[in-house]
Amino acid sequence: MSRSVPLRAVVAILGVLAVPAPALAADIGESGFVQCAACHPAAAGQPHGVGPNLHGRFGQAIAGTPGFVFSRALRKREGVWTEAELDRWLADPQAYAPGTKMAYAGLKDPAQRRAVIEYLKTLR
Amino acid sequence: MEYKTSAASAAGADDSARRRFLKLASTAAAASVLPVGVGAAAPAQPGYDVVVVGGGFAGVTAARELAHRGARVLLLEARNRLGGRTFHANFGERKVELGGTWIHYTQPHVWAEVMRYGMEIAETPGVAHPDRVLWMSEGKVLEIPVMENWALLEDALKRFHAEAGEVFERPFMAGLSAAGRKLDHLSIADRMAAMDMSPAQRDLMNAMMATNCHGPIASGAYTEMLRWWSLVDGDAARLLYSCARYKLKDGTSTLIERMAEDGGFDVRLSTAVVELSQDAAGVSLVTEADERISARFAVVAVPVNTAGQIEFSPPLRPGKTAMAKEHHAGKGHKLYLKVKGRLETLIFFAPETELFTMVFTDQPGEDGGVLVAFGPPVDGRVDLNDPKAVEPFVRRFLPHLAVEQVLGYDWGLDPYSRGTWCTLRPGQFGKHLEDLRAREGRVFFAGADIATGWRGFIDGAIESGLQVGQAVAAELRGRA
Ligand SMILES: Cc1cc2nc3c(=O)[nH]c(=O)nc-3n(C[C@H](O)[C@H](O)[C@H](O)COP(=O)(O)OP(=O)(O)OC[C@H]3O[C@@H](n4cnc5c(N)ncnc54)[C@H](O)[C@@H]3O)c2cc1C
Numbered sequence: 001m002s003r004s005v006p007l008r009a010v011v012a013i014l015g016v017l018a019v020p021a022p023a024l025a026a027d028i029g030e031s032g033f034v035q036c037a038a039c040h041p042a043a044a045g046q047p048h049g050v051g052p053n054l055h056g057r058f059g060q061a062i063a064g065t066p067g068f069v070f071s072r073a074l075r076k077r078e079g080v081w082t083e084a085e086l087d088r089w090l091a092d093p094q095a096y097a098p099g100t101k102m103a104y105a106g107l108k109d110p111a112q113r114r115a116v117i118e119y120l121k122t123l124r
Numbered sequence: 125m126e127y128k129t130s131a132a133s134a135a136g137a138d139d140s141a142r143r144r145f146l147k148l149a150s151t152a153a154a155a156s157v158l159p160v161g162v163g164a165a166a167p168a169q170p171g172y173d174v175v176v177v178g179g180g181f182a183g184v185t186a187a188r189e190l191a192h193r194g195a196r197v198l199l200l201e202a203r204n205r206l207g208g209r210t211f212h213a214n215f216g217e218r219k220v221e222l223g224g225t226w227i228h229y230t231q232p233h234v235w236a237e238v239m240r241y242g243m244e245i246a247e248t249p250g251v252a253h254p255d256r257v258l259w260m261s262e263g264k265v266l267e268i269p270v271m272e273n274w275a276l277l278e279d280a281l282k283r284f285h286a287e288a289g290e291v292f293e294r295p296f297m298a299g300l301s302a303a304g305r306k307l308d309h310l311s312i313a314d315r316m317a318a319m320d321m322s323p324a325q326r327d328l329m330n331a332m333m334a335t336n337c338h339g340p341i342a343s344g345a346y347t348e349m350l351r352w353w354s355l356v357d358g359d360a361a362r363l364l365y366s367c368a369r370y371k372l373k374d375g376t377s378t379l380i381e382r383m384a385e386d387g388g389f390d391v392r393l394s395t396a397v398v399e400l401s402q403d404a405a406g407v408s409l410v411t412e413a414d415e416r417i418s419a420r421f422a423v424v425a426v427p428v429n430t431a432g433q434i435e436f437s438p439p440l441r442p443g444k445t446a447m448a449k450e451h452h453a454g455k456g457h458k459l460y461l462k463v464k465g466r467l468e469t470l471i472f473f474a475p476e477t478e479l480f481t482m483v484f485t486d487q488p489g490e491d492g493g494v495l496v497a498f499g500p501p502v503d504g505r506v507d508l509n510d511p512k513a514v515e516p517f518v519r520r521f522l523p524h525l526a527v528e529q530v531l532g533y534d535w536g537l538d539p540y541s542r543g544t545w546c547t548l549r550p551g552q553f554g555k556h557l558e559d560l561r562a563r564e565g566r567v568f569f570a571g572a573d574i575a576t577g578w579r580g581f582i583d584g585a586i587e588s589g590l591q592v593g594q595a596v597a598a599e600l601r602g603r604a
Contacts (some may be wrong), residue, residue: 038214
């Protein structure tokens with residue numbers, strides 16, 4: 001994890017390379033995602049941390065990241081990570097998947113959640 | 125002695141150590157069924173001598189000790205990292221310790237590791253040399269010169285701990301003396317209630333004690349605080365410094381990686397154990413992925429609060445099952461606050477009715493810096509992940525500051541810790557500790573939570589890992 005790229009740099013690089021990152025997401029390094037980044041790597045190819053690497057996961061299967069061992073609780077959830085699913089998950093992980101290994105009480109502010117989801121969408 | 129990695133290269137930077145370690149971990153995972161020094165033609169289930177469950181400091185120490193004595197050791201860790209209740213993690217562009225952090229030369233086991241591996245030490249300025257000390261009492265923020273505040277606190281601490289000498293003849297003695305048993309029903313709050321203090325002194329003392337037991341002072345046992353006091357020879361400054369002055373410059377992860385690298389044992393991460401049974405011939409473990417692993421002995425080095433998640437057969441002693449239900453008192457929070465505005469080197473306290481009981485400067489700065497804050501459990505009443513929710517508290521002390529970011533780790537929610545550092549509740553020391561420490565046939569128990577000296581600390585984890593490693597090694601030699 002000491003190899004992680006500063007988030008602002010990630011956002012900047014992604015902005016240049018492909019996706020025009022929404023203005024909102026540019027501030028993420030300063031707000032909500034900082035809390036995710038303690039456990040989740042987000043740069044392509046980085047090994048999983050305490051939590052799985054989140055690169056390219058938006059729109060992909062829930063608990064489907066190759067090479068990461070998910071809790072039974074999250075494996076039981078079907079479907080893909082849409083905005084709506086992510087919003088429910090991030091608001092209260094323990095309610096969404098009781099028994100999840102993600103030790104996070106939730107991001108309660110809807111605007112902050114929105115910003116984190118926008119940021120996750122840029123990670124591809 | 126066989127080493128698993130080509131760790132011959134000198135101690136490198138954080139990064140290269142991490143890479144070497146990851147190599148070790150993934151090699152171990154790929155060849156999880158191969159013991160040290162056995163070629164590919166070996167049978168699929170090698171005869172492990174010992175399986176260690178839990179890769180915190182206790183488990184890693186026990187595994188290293190055993191492997192160094194020639195045992196074939198497999199360590200199973202539920203999380204995708206070693207370190208347990210220590211976690212050196214990213215906070216924006218810097219790294220912080222979200223769990224266990226501070227160590228001290230009064231802590232012999234961890235300090236021996238510091239010396240052995242030549243670890244570098246850094247100081248936390250807010251505790252090492254605060255320029256200001258503030259505290260909240262009866263809703264008001266008070267400030268007097270640092271040394272006057274210190275005299276007030278020291279006076280309370282000395283009187284509070286008056287019975288330490290009777291209860292602990294000296295530190296590091298297993299078990300609780302007869303004098304200790306007489307006091308073991310008392311909480312910290314009970315003992316404080318019997319003291320004569322001004323409201324200002326009482327609130328200062330409450331803040332310190334609620335931080336020590338990481339919860340309301342009614343939840344922590346008085347005997348536990350007497351134990352701490354005996355460990356520091358009744359020196360109040362040393363108590364504070366032992367708890368929050370010196371830390372590993374490159375993080376706790378660097379030390380545990382050095383120990384694992386040096387160990388010569390196999391490691392499997394992301395492997396939670398759900399069942400453990402034993403018979404006369406050996407132990408058998410089942411993982412969450414339904415894999416069965418056997419060995420001659422097991423060392424269980426998981427937090428006492430989580431032992432109930434493993435199904436043991438035959439069942440464990442009553443003290444172990446009781447603790448898994450009752451839990452210890454450590455349930456509070458520790459947060460890093462990135463603040464904007466001039467941040468001096470200071471420390472502030474508030475009683476347990478407030479959001480935080482102790483807050484100090486981790487990094488001062490002219491335009492902003494970082495504070496580290498401890499508080500009792502909030503049970504969902506305040507959103508600790510929201511900088512705006514914690515800002516009002518900080519601004520009562522330092523009105524010019526804005527809280528920009530917050531980072532903590534919810535150790536209470538994490539199924540593999542279910543709490544923070546161990547301070548026993550009233551009665552648990554006398555009632556459960558002996559059971560908690562006892563081996564059960566081929567299964568041995570280790571952990572900071574059951575150490576004799578610095579129980580609840582990194583030092584205690586290493587103390588316990590060393591003792592249990594020694595005990596199992598003696599068993600393997602057929603001596604016991
Ligand atoms: C917020 C916080 C601050 C602290 N501050 C300090 C400090 O400043 N100084 C200090 O000395 N100490 C401090 N401590 C305490 C210290 O970190 C711990 O006492 C010590 O690290 C515990 O070590 P351990 O090996 O006994 O247990 P742990 O570190 O908890 O290790 C147990 C391991 O077992 C694993 N595990 C659990 N269940 C299973 C299972 N079923 N299968 C497989 N693996 C399993 C866990 O994932 C974990 O890795 C702090 C702790 C916290 C949480």
